Amino acid sequence: MRILCFVKAILDPEAPPGAIRFPGKVESGDVSTVLGPFEGNALELALQISEASAGSFTAVAMGDGAQDVALRKALALGAGRAARIDVATGFVDPLGAARRLEAAAKELGGADVYIFGRQAGDWDMGVTAGLFAGLLDLPFVPLVQQAEVAGEGLRLRREIPGGYEESLRTGPIVLSVTNGPRTLMRLPKVKDVMLANRKPIDVLKPAEVGENLTLAEIAQAQVTRQSRMITGDAASQAAQLAAELRRFLVTGGGN
Amino acid sequence: MRSAVLARLLDLGETPAREAMGLMEALGGEMRSLILASSAQDAVAAVGDVHLGVHPALEDPDPEIAYLAAVRLIGDVPPDLLLLPEGPLFEMIGARLAGHFGMSAVRDVDEVTAESGAIVLRKGAYGGKANVRLRASGGVVAGLRAGAFPAADPQPQTASIEDLGPLAEGGKERRTVRDTSGDDLGRAKVIVSGGRGLGSREGYESLRPFASLLGASLGASRAAVDEGWASPSQQVGITGRKVAPELYLAIGISGASQHLSGMSGSRTVIAVNRDEHAPIFEAADIGLVADWYQIWPHLQKALEG
Amino acid sequence: MGIPHRVVYWNVPDHAWMYLPFAILCIVFAYGVWRRWRVWATGRRMPLRPWGPRLRRLLSHAGLQSRVVRRPLQGYAHLALAVAFVLLFIGTVVVALKADFGLPVMQGAFYLWFESATLDAAGLAGIIALAIFLVRRYALRPSALGRELPDFLVPFTLLIILITGFLLQSLRIYATHDPWGAYSFVSYGLSALYAAWHLSTPAALIIHRSLWWFHLLLAFSFLGAIPYSKLFHLFMAPVAILLSDPDGATKLEKLDLEHSERLGANMLTDFTVKDLIDLDACTECGRCEEACPAFASGKPLSPKRLILDLREHAHERPLEPLTAAIKDETLFACTTCRACMEACPVDIEHVPKIVGMRRFRVMEEGEMPTGLAEAVQGIEERGHPFRGAQASRTTWMEGLPIREWQPGEPCETLLWVGCAGAFDPRAQKVARALTQLLLAMGEDLKVLGRRESCTGDPARRAGQEYLYQMQAEENVKTLKDVAPRRIVTMCPHCLHQLRDEYRDFGADFEVVHHSEYLQAALVTGRIKAAAGGRRITYHDPCYLGRYEGVFAAPREVLKAAGGDVVEMAHHGPDSFCCGAGGGWAFREEGVPRVNRLRAKEAVATGAEVVATGCPFCLSMMTDGVKAEGGGEVEDIAEILWTQVAPEVTARG
Ligand SMILES: Cc1cc2nc3c(=O)[nH]c(=O)nc-3n(C[C@H](O)[C@H](O)[C@H](O)COP(=O)(O)OP(=O)(O)OC[C@H]3O[C@@H](n4cnc5c(N)ncnc54)[C@H](O)[C@@H]3O)c2cc1C
Numbered sequence A: 001m002r003i004l005c006f007v008k009a010i011l012d013p014e015a016p017p018g019a020i021r022f023p024g025k026v027e028s029g030d031v032s033t034v035l036g037p038f039e040g041n042a043l044e045l046a047l048q049i050s051e052a053s054a055g056s057f058t059a060v061a062m063g064d065g066a067q068d069v070a071l072r073k074a075l076a077l078g079a080g081r082a083a084r085i086d087v088a089t090g091f092v093d094p095l096g097a098a099r100r101l102e103a104a105a106k107e108l109g110g111a112d113v114y115i116f117g118r119q120a121g122d123w124d125m126g127v128t129a130g131l132f133a134g135l136l137d138l139p140f141v142p143l144v145q146q147a148e149v150a151g152e153g154l155r156l157r158r159e160i161p162g163g164y165e166e167s168l169r170t171g172p173i174v175l176s177v178t179n180g181p182r183t184l185m186r187l188p189k190v191k192d193v194m195l196a197n198r199k200p201i202d203v204l205k206p207a208e209v210g211e212n213l214t215l216a217e218i219a220q221a222q223v224t225r226q227s228r229m230i231t232g233d234a235a236s237q238a239a240q241l242a243a244e245l246r247r248f249l250v251t252g253g254g255n
Numbered sequence B: 001m002r003s004a005v006l007a008r009l010l011d012l013g014e015t016p017a018r019e020a021m022g023l024m025e026a027l028g029g030e031m032r033s034l035i036l037a038s039s040a041q042d043a044v045a046a047v048g049d050v051h052l053g054v055h056p057a058l059e060d061p062d063p064e065i066a067y068l069a070a071v072r073l074i075g076d077v078p079p080d081l082l083l084l085p086e087g088p089l090f091e092m093i094g095a096r097l098a099g100h101f102g103m104s105a106v107r108d109v110d111e112v113t114a115e116s117g118a119i120v121l122r123k124g125a126y127g128g129k130a131n132v133r134l135r136a137s138g139g140v141v142a143g144l145r146a147g148a149f150p151a152a153d154p155q156p157q158t159a160s161i162e163d164l165g166p167l168a169e170g171g172k173e174r175r176t177v178r179d180t181s182g183d184d185l186g187r188a189k190v191i192v193s194g195g196r197g198l199g200s201r202e203g204y205e206s207l208r209p210f211a212s213l214l215g216a217s218l219g220a221s222r223a224a225v226d227e228g229w230a231s232p233s234q235q236v237g238i239t240g241r242k243v244a245p246e247l248y249l250a251i252g253i254s255g256a257s258q259h260l261s262g263m264s265g266s267r268t269v270i271a272v273n274r275d276e277h278a279p280i281f282e283a284a285d286i287g288l289v290a291d292w293y294q295i296w297p298h299l300q301k302a303l304e305g
Numbered sequence C: 001m002g003i004p005h006r007v008v009y010w011n012v013p014d015h016a017w018m019y020l021p022f023a024i025l026c027i028v029f030a031y032g033v034w035r036r037w038r039v040w041a042t043g044r045r046m047p048l049r050p051w052g053p054r055l056r057r058l059l060s061h062a063g064l065q066s067r068v069v070r071r072p073l074q075g076y077a078h079l080a081l082a083v084a085f086v087l088l089f090i091g092t093v094v095v096a097l098k099a100d101f102g103l104p105v106m107q108g109a110f111y112l113w114f115e116s117a118t119l120d121a122a123g124l125a126g127i128i129a130l131a132i133f134l135v136r137r138y139a140l141r142p143s144a145l146g147r148e149l150p151d152f153l154v155p156f157t158l159l160i161i162l163i164t165g166f167l168l169q170s171l172r173i174y175a176t177h178d179p180w181g182a183y184s185f186v187s188y189g190l191s192a193l194y195a196a197w198h199l200s201t202p203a204a205l206i207i208h209r210s211l212w213w214f215h216l217l218l219a220f221s222f223l224g225a226i227p228y229s230k231l232f233h234l235f236m237a238p239v240a241i242l243l244s245d246p247d248g249a250t251k252l253e254k255l256d257l258e259h260s261e262r263l264g265a266n267m268l269t270d271f272t273v274k275d276l277i278d279l280d281a282c283t284e285c286g287r288c289e290e291a292c293p294a295f296a297s298g299k300p301l302s303p304k305r306l307i308l309d310l311r312e313h314a315h316e317r318p319l320e321p322l323t324a325a326i327k328d329e330t331l332f333a334c335t336t337c338r339a340c341m342e343a344c345p346v347d348i349e350h351v352p353k354i355v356g357m358r359r360f361r362v363m364e365e366g367e368m369p370t371g372l373a374e375a376v377q378g379i380e381e382r383g384h385p386f387r388g389a390q391a392s393r394t395t396w397m398e399g400l401p402i403r404e405w406q407p408g409e410p411c412e413t414l415l416w417v418g419c420a421g422a423f424d425p426r427a428q429k430v431a432r433a434l435t436q437l438l439l440a441m442g443e444d445l446k447v448l449g450r451r452e453s454c455t456g457d458p459a460r461r462a463g464q465e466y467l468y469q470m471q472a473e474e475n476v477k478t479l480k481d482v483a484p485r486r487i488v489t490m491c492p493h494c495l496h497q498l499r500d501e502y503r504d505f506g507a508d509f510e511v512v513h514h515s516e517y518l519q520a521a522l523v524t525g526r527i528k529a530a531a532g533g534r535r536i537t538y539h540d541p542c543y544l545g546r547y548e549g550v551f552a553a554p555r556e557v558l559k560a561a562g563g564d565v566v567e568m569a570h571h572g573p574d575s576f577c578c579g580a581g582g583g584w585a586f587r588e589e590g591v592p593r594v595n596r597l598r599a600k601e602a603v604a605t606g607a608e609v610v611a612t613g614c615p616f617c618l619s620m621m622t623d624g625v626k627a628e629g630g631g632e633v634e635d636i637a638e639i640l641w642t643q644v645a646p647e648v649t650a651r652g
């Protein structure tokens, strides 16, 4: 099967509060850029499918040179080819992004399976895969947790509320991947990392597309509660917590 | 402006669908309610022109069926703003419909305004660390965050009924399996969630007796799910369950913004974490800077005794 | 009477037959050695120069058995047995010289004092030593000693050989009325008994002759068995000692990532010759196992077992991958504390083997335990291993009058804070205390802040050599730009990297641990501490003590801070790991935890304060001591600052 896997590197989603600031724009400070976690899940799935179908996959990212982190990871994990659509970082209209990915996919010769991470942790849009499927008019299976190659098709497991759905799909398809026990990204082997650092990354020119959504405003969000700290040694902390919990269980929460 | 709500007949009684209609009413203009149903029904409680698209497979639809049905029901002229409650239906078809009709798509929207002809949508970004406003110059499909909009109180009215006819096939050998582990999170009054700080599967399992002492359900951070200690349906957060229990206990969870986004609606939050600077304390009502393994034996004794 | 002498091969006229079993012995022995040689020869060659330190080590560790005698009873017994063995061997050679070459060596004073008296004493000492061994192994039954059949046969056979030797000698003295018999004082005593029992001369002759053959055949069998049993350590222990790294193998080998056919060790051929010889040098004494914190806390690792498993693998499945012999749980249980290597009397190097095998698992196969994998990923992505940490590199120094170094600026003293000092809330306090001390000394102090990145030590110990080398190269480059007069660090792992392992990356800086720097400042009077008076026990961090040899400085600092320093059961080179090394700081251990074992010792001293000089030890010991109901755990810098701060304020 021919596979295209779309990846994105984002500002470290685990950066402590305040490390990235949003005074009307994104100030990243010294926060590093890392492969988005769901993109890691997507790569794992791409790798599993390409291994099982004796094929290879191509990784595609969109952005500036900072995206190479993601593409190098992909190469280390076994991507046969890596390409970057060269656009500046910052907010991009997801429809425009999907159109550019569509053009890039064509340029790269198309694929049988298009794999996306569920949601990139910068703008948290989580819609690019669906938009892409809509543009190409291909079936779309969201939140895939597991994929097995079954003959010409894929047996997919997708997360649904309160469980999962399994089905067999044939023909070209678009998937978005979520985290689960079967999509945990493996550690790349160091030999492959070393080789990956020497492989080329193709730079593609972005297609001309119109903009629909634009970023009108960005501001810091606040989530703070006044917290009361329970202190003391472990035994006394536990005793106080137990009292608190008992009170809660008795009153049913009304404090 | 032409707006429409897309929902399943089954979900009409639920708050999220009524909130979507409430928003549509607030925005005014031309309004349609597009309802997907598995069988025809005479009166439907919805807002604006009500259209019922009927197909037997819509009872529990495959993503492909749901999509094809929606495309037919929407017809050739899509609205400027198509509203869906955030949730499984949006997940399956929201963005794909947008792509099909050349619209943009935004999810987790908590505010929609019309400013000089353009629609402006507000949502969280950077895992909830930031809020953004996005201005749309063309059509948009929006997924609406539950609880963010006033609910409408629609009265039953006669709907125009469209038989959606034969639809192409979806996935073959389809079956759904219930995974009960995260089942009751939505309804739970008390949730105990564990994170990477618990260190091991056995560590996470130590929450089980604790939860049963409290009659609580078990949740998890993404890290705990990735470790395989908890099932994906137990994940709480921006890409997991959004929960709002009376009491939420976060054990060994640092409080990454993506996690906080899923539980900040909880009434009372108690956090146990070894790191006094962990951001979970910023989101907690009661905090214990402590090693869970030092606390738990004492706590167990105190609660059992 | 003439010149004192004795007839050799007395009463054994057909003794020439002994050359038949002797020839067999030679063949069996040679085959046994060859069998093992075959394995060693497949190992990688390693550099041997300079020889000086190696030879000194050989003299001390093999000749004087300086490590063996650290356990006085069995240690001196072993030394006695070894010396007895050598002496008796010389004695036998002398007999051969006389019998086969006709050299006149078995006579005169030499005969009386060496061949008779000394050898008797040696034989007696040997018997006593063997008795001690047997009693210890079978009556006291320490768990580190095996009790398989060979464990019994070896000392028992030796005992029989020595006893029959005395019997032979005494029978000869009795039957020949040897006028110089009394010099062989043990045998002479025995012969007196025969007289008392009225043993007839013909009977004595018969007994003597049969016993002579028995003794000879037993001794030959014993010698022949040497290359097939743990007795081989007689020969291989000195070789292992000679080949051992003169620096105690504290520095790991810099792996040639570009040209290595395989990264790390997965076949015997990936080990060095020394590694393979080690396998045959192990005496199975179990001292490493007794010292090992992983073993003590019930993890599936015993350094002794590891060596023996590898030995068995080398002999029985030499062409199979090492993963068949050593499981990942074993491999990753090691804290790299070096206690085993410090304890081993024959300088077997466990840690390089363990890390070598980890390198293969991690780099070639992508296997790493959870927790560790995430810490390593943290180093790669964020330049530090503390996943989920909330600080930045400069958070700890907020409010202190200290600056980040700026390019182009000269730098007198650079404080290398380390990731723990920057990101671990507890260690941040140590960084602050140390900074205040250094500022109070009037030090021209800078930090790297954003430019500092993990030294890569956790990655290297975990086997991720590639990431380590990238970190090392980057840091060395930064430090060369800064070109500080000296570097002070509060982390022993950083110290070990900056001072020693970075040399392989072109680093040559003056680097000191804060304990050393503070001690020097106290000696020269640059800082003065008010009298304290708390009872303090000091936990030696493995990487400060066993790796970097710094034992005295931190204790001196504590004394200067007015502390009454008491020692734990394990201290100095014998210190017991806190449980944090080798990546364990980032893993969840399960129970029992190593830190609890160490904390028990600390609490048992009755000290009010447990002091240490490593942020990882600090965190481990804090948890452990809290759980064991002990007092405070503090870094030496904090303890000193408590005593210095009032002086500083007093001076204005
Ligand atoms: C697009 C996107 C979506 C995401 N969605 C989600 C989501 O829906 N839900 C989610 O949870 N995450 C989500 N994440 C991941 C999120 O960024 C964090 O990686 C994750 O929440 C971290 O989980 P954690 O708090 O369990 O682990 P960590 O951040 O590693 O925290 C572990 C904590 O445990 C503490 N600790 C350690 N030992 C102990 C002990 N013995 N006792 C007490 N405390 C201890 C530590 O101090 C630390 O604070 C998402 C990320 C992205 C990019």
Ligand code: SF4
Binding pocket: C288, C291, C292, C293, C294, C295, C301, C302, C303, C333, C334, C335, C336, C337, C338, C339, C340, C341, C350, C351, C577
């Ligand atoms: S280095 Fe320490 S933990 Fe590892 S085997 Fe040796 S004694 Fe045990």
Ligand code: SF4
Binding pocket: C281, C282, C283, C284, C285, C286, C287, C288, C289, C303, C304, C307, C340, C343, C344, C345, C346, C347, C348
């Ligand atoms: S490795 Fe050294 S300490 Fe361990 S059993 Fe063998 S000889 Fe003894």
